[in-house]
Amino acid sequence: MAERILIVDDDPVQRRDLCRILEPVAAALGFAIVAAGTADEALAVLAGPDGEGIAAVIVDPGAAGPGSMDTIGAIGAAAALRPVIVQTEQDSAHAALRAGGTDLVVKPASAGQFEAAIRNALKVNALESEIYRIGRRPPGSFGLPDIVARSAAMQRVVALGERAAGSNIPIVIEGEPGAGKELVARAIHGSSARSAGPFVPVNCGAIPESLVEPTLFGDAGSSPAGAAAGNPGSIHDAQGGTLFLDDVGALSPQAQLALLRTLQAGDLEVAGSRRPAGAGIRLISATSRSMIDLVRQGRFREDLYYRLNVFPVPVPPLRERTDDIPLLVDYFLLRFSGEENASIDGVTPAAMALLSAYDWPGNVREFERAMFRAVLQCGSGDLDVDHFPQITAQSGLAVSPLRPAEPRRLRRAQEATGRVAAPGSASVSLFEPMPARLPDAIPVLSENGDVRPLEEVEADLIRFALEHYRGRMSEVARRLKIGRSTLYRRMKELQLAAAE
Numbered sequence: 001m002a003e004r005i006l007i008v009d010d011d012p013v014q015r016r017d018l019c020r021i022l023e024p025v026a027a028a029l030g031f032a033i034v035a036a037g038t039a040d041e042a043l044a045v046l047a048g049p050d051g052e053g054i055a056a057v058i059v060d061p062g063a064a065g066p067g068s069m070d071t072i073g074a075i076g077a078a079a080a081l082r083p084v085i086v087q088t089e090q091d092s093a094h095a096a097l098r099a100g101g102t103d104l105v106v107k108p109a110s111a112g113q114f115e116a117a118i119r120n121a122l123k124v125n126a127l128e129s130e131i132y133r134i135g136r137r138p139p140g141s142f143g144l145p146d147i148v149a150r151s152a153a154m155q156r157v158v159a160l161g162e163r164a165a166g167s168n169i170p171i172v173i174e175g176e177p178g179a180g181k182e183l184v185a186r187a188i189h190g191s192s193a194r195s196a197g198p199f200v201p202v203n204c205g206a207i208p209e210s211l212v213e214p215t216l217f218g219d220a221g222s223s224p225a226g227a228a229a230g231n232p233g234s235i236h237d238a239q240g241g242t243l244f245l246d247d248v249g250a251l252s253p254q255a256q257l258a259l260l261r262t263l264q265a266g267d268l269e270v271a272g273s274r275r276p277a278g279a280g281i282r283l284i285s286a287t288s289r290s291m292i293d294l295v296r297q298g299r300f301r302e303d304l305y306y307r308l309n310v311f312p313v314p315v316p317p318l319r320e321r322t323d324d325i326p327l328l329v330d331y332f333l334l335r336f337s338g339e340e341n342a343s344i345d346g347v348t349p350a351a352m353a354l355l356s357a358y359d360w361p362g363n364v365r366e367f368e369r370a371m372f373r374a375v376l377q378c379g380s381g382d383l384d385v386d387h388f389p390q391i392t393a394q395s396g397l398a399v400s401p402l403r404p405a406e407p408r409r410l411r412r413a414q415e416a417t418g419r420v421a422a423p424g425s426a427s428v429s430l431f432e433p434m435p436a437r438l439p440d441a442i443p444v445l446s447e448n449g450d451v452r453p454l455e456e457v458e459a460d461l462i463r464f465a466l467e468h469y470r471g472r473m474s475e476v477a478r479r480l481k482i483g484r485s486t487l488y489r490r491m492k493e494l495q496l497a498a499a500e
Helices: 012-029 039-047 061-078 090-099 111-136 152-165 181-190 209-217 253-265 291-296 302-308 322-340 349-357 363-378 389-395 407-417 454-468 473-480 484-493
Strands: 004-008 032-036 054-059 084-088 103-106 171-174 199-203 242-246 267-269 276-278 282-287 311-314 343-347 380-383
Touching: 004 012, 004 039, 012 032, 012 111, 032 039, 039 054, 039 061, 054 061, 054 111, 061 084, 084 111, 103 111, 152 181, 152 311, 171 181, 181 199, 181 242, 181 282, 209 253, 253 302, 291 302, 322 343, 322 349, 322 363, 343 349, 349 389, 363 380, 363 389, 454 473, 454 484, 473 484
Parallel strands: 004 032, 004 054, 054 084, 084 103, 171 282, 171 311, 199 242, 242 282, 343 380
Antiparallel strands: 267 276
């Protein structure tokens, strides 16, 4: 049976019209249409035997009556990771998204708008679905041999992981954001004697401080507002398996003390109850910050640090294991080509050299997203340099006098893409017009997802303009619509050197 799009609308006339509009759109995307007249009917379809065949849901909040936003949330929860597209009025758009809608289409909407919304929602969900599928893999099905490890640096990680998997000692996995710390933790769990037990991840940095202790240790009905009464806690859930504490350095002093007591006593004390329960767990922690620095700053307990940091496993950043990039390319090509029904044959030598030359500040997470975008842009044939516009823009493929610290890496990227002649070949003028860059060459978000300070964005913009106009200060000032004296002053304040 073909995958279907579920339409939810309580108005029979509107439902019929919407089905008529969407039938050719769904057929073009390879889907069939199924309709529900009420929210209860929709929930029954999603929970029924054919629910797995629903690829996306389109809901009109009117189908829910007065409690429309609550029902959007209920449908979103029942749909799991499948997109829920809400057809709504303009003034209800934000409420619909907050309620659990993945995307929205403002009334009145055309067939083209629905098609674009469905395509975009399915693409965005592809990465989230893969992460979810990895988490749902049968216990023990992902182990250390499954890690991409051609480079000596990653082979060392695998070797340390194999030694760690053979014991129950606490492990701390260290590495930059996006380097794959949770993946290594899952692999150690899958290669250990506890592989048949649960793997319970807890992101310590994403939990409100008032809920950290109830999340870890549970409660007996006396938790703070917002915690579920009777919650047994993650330590209890991880019995017989592995508890993974991501960003462990973010734990509050109170939570650190409670965790220390649990490790010292070897049992679990549920808040509100005097009966201890055996804490038969394997503890793996991860951090992107220097734990010893946190200890020196008084932000992390020294005694807990030595309890956790019995066996450190450092995960190197991607820029230090470029030998792994060809294997990662093959892995992501196979995965994303299958998900997107693309016919990608491979990667050109120039594109491979570009991927190997780039620093990847976001590590494997950034690499994954770049490959995903490239597969979507290419569709068929070979991935080439032009399919990685964000990487070429950030790599500084045009010679940049403002980045003297990266000459060898820039030269490798320039030679790989043919933008600058290799030594011994015919020279290329450095004053030819710059290739166009995408508007998003200057990121507005930091690596942790926060909006960057205005001063940093301004510095990047001035730096970009200096590169783009080859250091011609009059032209830079004119294009930025500021005076030359203002430009020189801002460059001095931002510590930007003038182009040579």
